[in-house]
Every structure is written in C-alpha cells, then in structure tokens.
Amino acid sequence: MAVTAAANKTQLFIGNQWGGASDGATYDDTNPATGAVLAQVANASAGDVDRAVKSAREAFERGKWATMAASRRAKIIYKMAQLIGERAAGIALLEVRDNGKTLGTAKGEVGAIVDCFEFYAGAATKNYGNSLPGPMPNYLAQTVREAVGVVGAIVPWNFPLLLASWKVAPALAAGCTIVLKPAGQTPLTALELAKIALEAGLPEGVLNVITGEGRDLGQAIVEHPGIDKIAFTGSTATGKRVAATAAQTVKRVTLELGGKSPSLVFDDADVTQAVNGALYGIFYNAGQCCEARSRLLVQENVADEFIAAFTEKAAKLRVGNPEDAQTQIGAITTQEQYDKIKSYCEIGAGEGATLLLGGGPADIGEGFEEGKFWKVSAYETQPSHRLSREEVFGPVASITRFKNEAEAIALANDSEYGLSATIWSQNIGRANRAAKALRTGTVAVNTPYAVFPGIPFGGYKQSGYGRELGIETMAAYSETKSIITYIGEKPIDPFGV
Numbered sequence: 001m002a003v004t005a006a007a008n009k010t011q012l013f014i015g016n017q018w019g020g021a022s023d024g025a026t027y028d029d030t031n032p033a034t035g036a037v038l039a040q041v042a043n044a045s046a047g048d049v050d051r052a053v054k055s056a057r058e059a060f061e062r063g064k065w066a067t068m069a070a071s072r073r074a075k076i077i078y079k080m081a082q083l084i085g086e087r088a089a090g091i092a093l094l095e096v097r098d099n100g101k102t103l104g105t106a107k108g109e110v111g112a113i114v115d116c117f118e119f120y121a122g123a124a125t126k127n128y129g130n131s132l133p134g135p136m137p138n139y140l141a142q143t144v145r146e147a148v149g150v151v152g153a154i155v156p157w158n159f160p161l162l163l164a165s166w167k168v169a170p171a172l173a174a175g176c177t178i179v180l181k182p183a184g185q186t187p188l189t190a191l192e193l194a195k196i197a198l199e200a201g202l203p204e205g206v207l208n209v210i211t212g213e214g215r216d217l218g219q220a221i222v223e224h225p226g227i228d229k230i231a232f233t234g235s236t237a238t239g240k241r242v243a244a245t246a247a248q249t250v251k252r253v254t255l256e257l258g259g260k261s262p263s264l265v266f267d268d269a270d271v272t273q274a275v276n277g278a279l280y281g282i283f284y285n286a287g288q289c290c291e292a293r294s295r296l297l298v299q300e301n302v303a304d305e306f307i308a309a310f311t312e313k314a315a316k317l318r319v320g321n322p323e324d325a326q327t328q329i330g331a332i333t334t335q336e337q338y339d340k341i342k343s344y345c346e347i348g349a350g351e352g353a354t355l356l357l358g359g360g361p362a363d364i365g366e367g368f369e370e371g372k373f374w375k376v377s378a379y380e381t382q383p384s385h386r387l388s389r390e391e392v393f394g395p396v397a398s399i400t401r402f403k404n405e406a407e408a409i410a411l412a413n414d415s416e417y418g419l420s421a422t423i424w425s426q427n428i429g430r431a432n433r434a435a436k437a438l439r440t441g442t443v444a445v446n447t448p449y450a451v452f453p454g455i456p457f458g459g460y461k462q463s464g465y466g467r468e469l470g471i472e473t474m475a476a477y478s479e480t481k482s483i484i485t486y487i488g489e490k491p492i493d494p495f496g497v
C-alpha cells in the first residue's frame with residue numbers, strides 16, 4: 001500500500017490545543033478508492049478520552065459557554081457556518097478522499113452542513129421554556145431549559161461531517177460542551193471542524209475532537225462518568241450496546257440507527273418519476289445511507305414496466321473515480337462493508353432471489369486496483385428473503401411485488417426498522433392514507449428527498465429514538481428546570497410550629 005506524498009500526521013483537539021495521542025500511537029487512514037494512505041492519524045486511548053472529557057467538563061463548569069447570551073452563542077455558531085461555506089470545496093474534496101463518496105454527493109453535503117449550522121444558530125435564541133398556570137393561588141410557575149452538560153457525540157463513516165454537524169450544532173446552540181469522536185475510517189473532516197471552531201472563537205474546551213481506530217474509544221466515551229449525554233449514530237447492534245452501557249450512569253441517550261426503508265410504488269404512480277426517484281433513494285452514496293430506500297415494493301400490475309425501466313436506468317449509473325465529476329457511484333468506504341455487501345449478494349443468490357443487475361465487484365480501471373467498488377445491483381426478492389429484511393448498506397436494491405394497498409402497508413411495516421419510506425402515487429387520498437399507516441420516522445411522497453435542516457429526522461422501532469435536525473432536537477440537549485415561586489404576603493408555615 002503506497003503512502004502518498006500528501007500523507008501527513010493529524011492530532012487530537014483537546015482544550016483548544018492540538019497534540020498527539022498521549023502514548024504517541026497513530027494509525028493509517030486510507031483512501032477507499034485507491035488504497036493510498038491519506039494521513040497518519042492520532043490513535044487516542046482511554047486516557048485521552050479522559051483528558052477530553054475533563055476539558056469539556058471544565059469548560060461546562062466554568063459556565064462561560066452555557067451562560068453566554070444566547071445571541072452571542074448564535075453568532076459564533078453562525079460564524080462556523082460561514083467558515084464551512086468558505087471552505088466548501090476543500091472540505092468536500094477531503095471527504096471524497098477519506099470516504100470514497102462522489103464529489104457531487106460531498107458538495108451537496110457541505111451545503112447541508114452550512115444549512116444545519118445556520119439553522120441551529122437561529123435555534124440558540126429560541127430554546128424557550130414555558131410560563132405555566134400557577135398550581136395554587138399566589139404561585140407562579142415556569143420552566144427554563146438549561147444545557148444538558150457534556151455531550152459525547154459518536155458518528156459513523158458514511159456521512160462523516162454531516163452527521164457530526166447534526167449533533168455538534170444543536171449541542172452548541174443549547175450551551176453544551178462536546179467530545180466528538182468521528183469513525184476511525186473517516187476522521188479528517190471532524191478535524192477541519194475543530195480548526196473552524198477555533199477560528200470562529202469557540203471558548204476553550206467547548207468542542208474537543210478525538211480520533212482513534214478501535215471500538216474501545218467509543219465505549220470509553222459511553223462509560224465515562226463525566227459525560228451527561230450520548231448522541232450516537234451507527235448500527236443498531238452498536239446502538240443497543242451504547243444504550244445498555246449508558247444506562248449504568250443514567251446518561252441521556254439519542255440513537256440514530258439502521259434501516260431497511262421501503263419505496264412503495266402504486267399502480268397510479270407516474271412510473272418514470274418513481275423509477276428516477278427510487279434509483280436515487282437506493283443508490284445515492286453507493287447505498288451507504290441509513291435511510292436508503294433499499295426495499296422497492298411495487299404493485300404487480302406495473303411491476304414489469306417498473307423493473308424494466310429501473311434496471312435499464314440503473315445499468316447506466318456510472319461507478320467510478322469519486323473525484324471525477326461525472327461519477328454517480330463512488331467507492332465502498334470500508335473493507336468490512338465491502339465484505340458485507342458481497343456476502344449479502346451471495347445470500348440472495350443462495351435463497352433464490354432473482355438477479356436483475358450487477359451482483360459483483362466493479363472494476364473501474366487503472367489506478368484503482370486497490371479500491372473497493374461494487375456494481376449497481378438489483379434482485380427480485382420474496383418478503384421472507386434476508387435480502388428483503390436485513391440492512392445491506394450498499395448499492396443493492398431488492399424489489400418485491402404486492403397486490404393491493406393493504407398488502408403494501410403490511411409488507412412495508414413488516415420490519416424491525418422504521419426510519420424512512422417513500423410513497424409513489426398520484427392518488428392524494430391513497431398517498432396520505434399510506435403515509436399515516438407507515439410506522440417510520442419520515443415519509444416522503446413522490447420525492448426521494450426527505451432530509452432537511454428544520455425537519456425532524458429519526459427512527460421508529462429499532463431505527464432508534466430521539467430526533468435530529470428539528471427545533472425539538474434542542475430539548476434533547478437541554479434539561480427542563482421547573483421554577484415555582486410563592487408571591488403571596490401570608491407567611492409560609494406549613495407545620496404551624
């Protein structure tokens with residue numbers, strides 16, 4: 001594996017200071033498209049977690065950030081948005097090299113990150129409490145929202161900076177201090193965020209970023225008694241472990257986990273639109289999306305037409321060099337994920353799913369022999385197939401036919417997950433009936449686009465709990481304090497003694 005000339009050494013960001021892991025350990029971070037080493041990344045230990053938590057704790061206890069006028073906090077968060085916007089091109093390219101996603105995808109993400117910071121800059125001044133009806137005569141009652149404390153933010157590798165921003169921006173807006181841990185495979189843009197925080201004037205210790213390759217690092221954050229809340233995005237299996245560990249110290253927890261989200265295509269849909277939207281719904285970011293609409297449920301009387309058009313167009317999607325602006329499907333980010341996709345395609349073949357397209361590795365040519373690429377793939381499946389039920393997290397669509405609306409809803413809801421769904425129908429009554437009946441956190445109607453700052457995002461069932469991106473997210477980074485005040489003139493003397 002070649003070390004490129006660009007390879008450099010990264011550091012941890014603790015208490016507004018840059019420094020290596022306390023034992024000097026590093027690991028190689030590679031470009032999944034080429035196998036080239038991008039950077040030697042500081043490999044933090046549990047001791048470094050402890051330093052980062054102490055820094056965040058001290059910053060919280062100092063109170064400078066939490067008690068700063070909300071309008072001033074807002075200005076710093078807004079400044080971060082501006083700096084991210086100014087550096088959009090560089091951040092996008094770094095994300096492409098670290099993650100393997102396409103340039104177009106990464107640019108779109110940076111725009112969404114700017115929007116997210118802008119939205120929560122506004123939210124900082126609107127974290128309202130309530131004035132409540134007095135519980136007795138001569139009593140006033142109110143609630144105020146206060147920062148929950150130190151937040152441990154743990155993010156996966158599929159949208160590294162985007163998912164970090166979904167946590168960091170509302171946490172800052174609420175007045176929290178943060179220990180951010182990016183995924184070991186994609187640490188670089190989180191470090192850019194730390195540089196931006198420093199430049200924007202974030203006080204010392206408010207944002208700390210630690211990098212490391214093992215699972216132990218995340219575990220050490222969740223176990224640490226100095227942390228008040230865990231904001232976690234990742235797999236359902238890890239999420240369960242996080243919730244169980246966090247319960248030992250009664251931490252607040254929000255979990256954004258996995259999915260097997262459906263696209264429902266009814267016979268009254270505009271089939272061309274449904275095909276175009278469903279392609280995006282599953283193949284965007286090479287299918288490595290928590291909300292990938294990987295289960296296509298299609299009404300039987302339009303299924304042949306839909307499948308023919310879907311496979312024809314899917315075959316035209318360009319898998320290739322992520323840095324080439326023409327590429328639509330980039331690299332698979334990790335070897336573990338590549339192996340998982342491969343094994344699900346083998347499982348599909350073994351359980352009798354009909355291969356419609358792809359199903360194997362993609363060779364994109366010279367210079368990318370060490371890269372991990374998978375063909376755009378589609379299978380016709382039965383609802384009982386594992387390919388219809390389990391999260392693949394890759395460019396693999398499963399297509400299943402249904403007879404009528406009731407069966408479509410039953411199939412869509414027959415899942416341990418409940419993150420997202422898309423409905424394709426021109427019948428407004430049917431689309432709204434189905435939207436109401438689906439047990440998912442988000443339902444999009446006649447569009448694959450469903451994730452926007454300001455619109456709550458999160459799961460039903462084993463896709464997690466809590467909502468990100470909404471104004472209600474501010475409550476997840478706050479404690480509600482009730483203040484009850486007696487305003488009467490008669491002295492208080494309950495025991496009459």
Ligand code: NAD
Nearest residue numbers: 155156157182183215218219234235238256257258259290
């Ligand atoms: P993962 O659960 O393996 O890792 C996620 C993060 O948790 C990483 O930073 C990892 O280092 C850390 N981690 C690992 N073990 C830990 C532990 N014991 N305690 C604390 N932290 C630990 O997931 P992944 O493979 O990196 O990401 C893919 C998964 O994330 C998919 O299942 C996908 O559906 C899910 N995801 C969900 C959403 C959402 O919003 N619902 C968004 C993106 C990804």
